[in-house]
Amino acid sequence: MKNTNKKGFTLVELLVVIAILAILATVAVVGYTSFTKKAEISADQQAVVQMNKVLEADKTLNGVPADVDAVKALLIANDYNGALTTYYSGYQLAWLKSDNVIVLVEKDAIVYPEDYAGKTGYELLTRLATDAGSLTGGLKDGETLHVNANINADGGLSLDAAGEYVVNLNGNTINSSDYVGSWVDGGKLVVSNGIIDATASGQKISVYADEGGYVELNNVQVYSAATANPLQCYGGTMVLNNVTTAQHGVADTSWYNSAVMVVNNVHQVDGVWTIYGEQAHTTINSGMYSGDKAVMMCAPGGTVIINGGTFVGHTAAVQADYNPNYANQGALYVVEINGGTFNGNIKIATGVTCTVNGGTFSVNIAEVANVIIGEGKTVVDNGNGTWTVQ
Secondary structure: OOOOOOOOOOHHHHHHHHHHHHHHHHHHHHHHHHHHHHHHHHHHHHHHHHHHHHHHHHHHHHOOOOOHHHHHHHHHHOOOOOOOOOOOOOOEEEEEOOOOEEEEEEOOEEEEOHHHOOOOOOEEOEEEEOOOOOOOOOOOOOOEEEEOOOEEEOOOOOEOOOEEEEEEOOOOEEEEOOOEEEOOOOEEEEEEEEEEEOOOOOOOOOEEEOOOOEEEEEEEEEEEOOOOOOEEEOOOEEEEEEEEEEEOOOEEEEEOOOOEEEEEEEEEOOEEEEEOOOOOEEEEOOEEEEEEEEEEEOOOOOEEEEOOOEEEEEEEEEEEOOOHHHHHHOOOOEEEEOOOEEEOOEEEOOOOEEEEOOEEEOOOHHHOOOEEEOOOOOEEEOOOOOEEEO
């Protein structure tokens, strides 16, 4: 008779295997990090070679550029983007006027091309913020700012001139005691990869786009004080990509007169996405919105287009109000729902045009007052307390 008893692994053997796997994982991570750094440095060096070819060709025609702004304009005109950023976060691009060359700077010293090592008098194409006092003077005209440490923005980061301004937070935090945003027509501010925090100063509005101004947030968390509007757009344009808004207490995120908003994957914590004022236009493509009212529109002439996302509201997932005082002005109130998941009531006032072309709802949307089911669309009872328009 065969002995079918099988011997399993001992605890010691399992620990040995786990230890070996941990060592292999560590080696793999270190190797990958080293490889990535070398690739980024190589890409930066190749970019410098190409930039210097542009400078040399232009010198033959026009001589040496007058200043660093002229260098930036020349490079951007030759298909280098307005950011003029490096792949490796430890590097900065600079112009050495004495030799009319672009160089890579690391820790206040030229490291590439090596022929220029030790030289000084270069001018940075971008600025590096490395400590709490780095932004005392605010943003400079048309600059790109790299943030390599948590910093204080005592005067905020509001633009006072037209042009494009790029701030790469590199995972760090701006502790702001004033607005971060664009105040002027033609001023474009792009902030990416980090945190904007105004809770310590009690600042209520963290990010702001005024009339004509443009603000874009990419991979940013925004924190503001209690009963606040962490994001506010008044006649400007705001584009939000992978943004989380959170604050102490219930708060509004507001959009006002003639504002244009494009919202991609925003996570709003315990707030109200509110559209006020005249001609405010909001497009929500994805994200998570929760609060007493996840989305509320009370803007005469306003338009809200929802293409996707999850909306959880205690009072309403979507609420659209109507102000009869604007009726004689021909102001329209338009809500269009093309997709998304809605957990909460849908409240649409008389006078608001609400068309539903898609989405899943926790109420029978066909029975909601003042809602029009899109042409050719049907409402399907899922049998689990939800209804889908398809």
